[in-house]
Every structure is written in C-alpha cells, then in structure tokens.
Amino acid sequence: MKINGETHYQIGEVAEMLGTTTRTIRYYEEIGLLTPPKRLDGGIRIYTKDDIIKLKFILKLKELGITLKEMQELASIYRVHQTPEKIVPRLIEILDSHIEKIDDKIAKLASLRKDIVEYKAKVLDAMKKENGGNDEKA
Structure with a gap:
C-alpha cells in the first residue's frame, strides 16, 4: 500500500x-x-x-x-549513534569470536573423525584376525 x-x-x-x-x-x-x-x-x-x-x-x-543478546547490543549501539558504521567494529568483533568458535568445533570434529576412523580400523582388524583364526581351526 x-x-x-x-x-x-x-x-x-x-x-x-x-x-x-x-x-x-x-x-x-x-x-x-x-x-x-x-x-x-x-x-x-x-x-x-x-x-x-x-x-x-x-x-x-x-x-x-549471532545471539539475541549480541543483536540487542548492536541495536543499542545503533540507537545511540544512528549510523550503521558505528556498529561495524563491534559486529566484526562478534563475527571474529564466532569464527574462532567454529574453528574450535571444526578442530574437535576433525579429531573425533580421526579417532573414529582409527577405532573402525582396529575393529575391522580384530574381526579379520578372529575370522582368520576360526578359518584355520576349521
């Protein structure tokens, strides 16, 4: 309208x-x-x-x-200064913090993946040995 x-x-x-x-x-x-x-x-x-x-x-x-609390902080900065440029430095800090958190999660997930792959290999190796041992007895 x-x-x-x-x-x-x-x-x-x-x-x-x-x-x-x-x-x-x-x-x-x-x-x-x-x-x-x-x-x-x-x-x-x-x-x-x-x-x-x-x-x-x-x-x-x-x-x-970005959390609601962080968004409220940005909104508060905007209300005081009335220009988007004033929130950019704080927004960059918030985004950098989130990037660090994501990088930490990625590192932890990569480590977990490596552990799972290694464990899977051990399980398969143990199964091969067990099956190989049963075949020899038969």
Whole structure:
C-alpha cells in the first residue's frame, strides 16, 4: 500500500517476503531489535523498505549464529549513534569470536573423525584376525 508516495507493507506481507513469522517480527520489536513500526487505525502495523532492510539484517545475523543478546547490543549501539558504521567494529568483533568458535568445533570434529576412523580400523582388524583364526581351526 502507498502512504504519502511511499510503499508500506503489512506484517503478514513482510513475514512472507522474508520467510519468517509474524510472531518473530513482533518478538524482535518487543525485545528492541526492531523499532516499533507505524500503525494504521485499528493498530495494523505497517513497515517501510528501511524496516524490511533492518529485519533482513537481523535475520542474517540469526542465520550466522549471532545471539539475541549480541543483536540487542548492536541495536543499542545503533540507537545511540544512528549510523550503521558505528556498529561495524563491534559486529566484526562478534563475527571474529564466532569464527574462532567454529574453528574450535571444526578442530574437535576433525579429531573425533580421526579417532573414529582409527577405532573402525582396529575393529575391522580384530574381526579379520578372529575370522582368520576360526578359518584355520576349521
């Protein structure tokens, strides 16, 4: 719908557009990640393209494993400074921290994989010896 020449979207349209739920969008508003949108008579939420861009950013952070607490911290920085550039240094710190955690998990999984491969080889070797020993007795 157009209001003062600007396209606005209702919450259901936004949710469908972004592959999320209306409840998720409302929740992000409740916890301060999204600024509450304008409302029409009757309380119907309407969102601008800027609101949708912010919501896409939040959903991308969620996809990357950023916690709600970390997102709230970024939102707080944004509210104080009103420029996305001010959140970038903290966002980079958060992303670096997540990269380190993922690298640790990858290392642990690689070690676990190696252990499993070695154990499998021992089991197969033991089975061959056992079967070979039985064949000799027969």
